[in-house]
Amino acid sequence: MIIIKVFVLHGFFSLIQPHTHFMPNLPMGEYRTVFDKLYPCDSTRNYSFQFNNYFNKKTAIITELKGNVTILIPFDDTLTLDINFSSWGSTGGWIPNSNTYITKKGCSALKNLGGNAWLTVTKDFNIPNASCPVPVGTYITSGIDLKKFEDHNFPKVYFYGKYKLVFKVKNIEGKVLGCEIVEVNLIRPWEKPF
Numbered sequence: 242m243i244i245i246k247v248f249v250l251h252g253f254f255s256l257i258q259p260h261t262h263f264m265p266n267l268p269m270g271e272y273r274t275v276f277d278k279l280y281p282c283d284s285t286r287n288y289s290f291q292f293n294n295y296f297n298k299k300t301a302i303i304t305e306l307k308g309n310v311t312i313l314i315p316f317d318d319t320l321t322l323d324i325n326f327s328s329w330g331s332t333g334g335w336i337p338n339s340n341t342y343i344t345k346k347g348c349s350a351l352k353n354l355g356g357n358a359w360l361t362v363t364k365d366f367n368i369p370n371a372s373c374p375v376p377v378g379t380y381i382t383s384g385i386d387l388k389k390f391e392d393h394n395f396p397k398v399y400f401y402g403k404y405k406l407v408f409k410v411k412n413i414e415g416k417v418l419g420c421e422i423v424e425v426n427l428i429r430p431w432e433k434p435f
């Protein structure tokens with residue numbers, strides 16, 4: 242699985258970095274995340290997890306996540322989190338990655354992957370606390386600066402480029418209970434987002 246491979250490579254880079262002045266022309270490395278779009282997979286479906294979120298450009302330099310989330314069943318560890326992604330091809334068009342990152346214990350997995358970003362989300366959506374499970378409710382945010390989402394536990398080193406990530410929440414029978422898509426652009430730390 243690619244995510245595992247990247248962790249290994251990350252270790253490798255940490256090893257070689259102190260010895261060489263590493264100016265990567267490699268298509269992979271530490272990145273900054275530009276969040277392009279956020280939208281539901283299928284807004285006509287009546288999912289138990291309803292995401293009404295969007296990105297709002299607040300100022301020239303600040304973009305925030307706004308909106309609300311309604312969950313009709315608790316988000317707990319009986320659920321599975323299923324993340325699959327496509328990358329933007331050099332000749333255009335999305336190329337599906339055959340790897341799907343599936344984690345059991347959905348709530349704890351998202352909490353661990355999210356790291357500090359999870360703490361921000363639970364706090365700024367006024368979720369009672371950052372523990373699992375997340376109780377049933379409608380949670381509203383007045384706006385979260387997207388920079389806060391860069392403080393996560395996803396791999397810190399990855400291939401530069403544009404990605405479309407599909408996040409699905411499934412129950413034990415594999416039924417999709419919620420689905421949201423985020424499009425991101427991983428750029429070199431010194432690159433300008435535009």
Ligand SMILES: *[C@@H]1O[C@H](CO)[C@@H](O)[C@H](O)[C@H]1NC(C)=O
Nearest residue numbers: 285286287288289290313314
């Ligand atoms: C959506 O699901 C909820 C909870 O199961 C139900 O109460 C509601 O009637 C459903 N709405 C539609 C349009 O199917």
Ligand SMILES: *[C@@H]1O[C@H](CO)[C@@H](O)[C@H](O)[C@H]1NC(C)=O
Nearest residue numbers: 292293294308309310379381
């Ligand atoms: C949630 O967001 C949707 C879409 O922006 C909006 O229509 C709805 O009124 C919001 N619900 C609440 C409870 O804020």
Ligand SMILES: *[C@@H]1O[C@H](CO)[C@@H](O)[C@H](O)[C@H]1NC(C)=O
Nearest residue numbers: 325326337338339340341407
């Ligand atoms: C990823 O999820 C999307 C949306 O459900 C689906 O169309 C696509 O086939 C999935 N890709 C893989 C590799 O499972």
Ligand SMILES: *[C@@H]1O[C@H](CO)[C@@H](O)[C@H](O)[C@H]1NC(C)=O
Nearest residue numbers: 368369370371372373374376
């Ligand atoms: C978190 O909130 C839930 C729901 O309000 C509560 O049952 C639980 O005890 C709280 N956990 C902690 C560690 O505060």
